[in-house]
Amino acid sequence: MAIDTLRAAIAQRRVVTFFYKGYSRSVIPMAVGQSRDNTWMLRGQQVAGGSSSGGTSIDAPKLFKIAEVMDIAVSNDTFAVPSQYRPGDSAFVVIEAEL
Structure with a gap:
């Protein structure tokens, strides 16, 4: 399950790889x-790979819908x-794991 994988990666401070929206x-x-609409989300900072927003730049952390994450x-x-990390991310109503 992706949530368990992400929880472990956060605890071990390890980068994750996955496909998301074709990249x-x-x-x-x-x-x-x-999130407020009960969608499971990942807050993360992309450090490599493609993006539908047009770049591979390391920039502000983004939200990823876990249901759309593949091959994590x-x-x-x-x-x-x-x-850029801020604990207690306001995008979440329930935080399962964080740095």
Whole structure:
């Protein structure tokens, strides 16, 4: 289950890889939880791969719908907590796991 994989990746501070909206991505997972409409979401910072928004730049953390994440895997790459990370993400009404 993707939520269990993301929970483990957050605890181990490991980058995850997955396909999302047709693009392969590498993402630093910051938080997993449910949004106001009860959708399971990942807050993460993309560090490699493509994007429908037109780039591979490392920028502000994004929200990913977990139901649309495919072929998720935990990589061997570790990370330091990004400076953009803010605990208690207001996008979530329930936080399952966070840095």
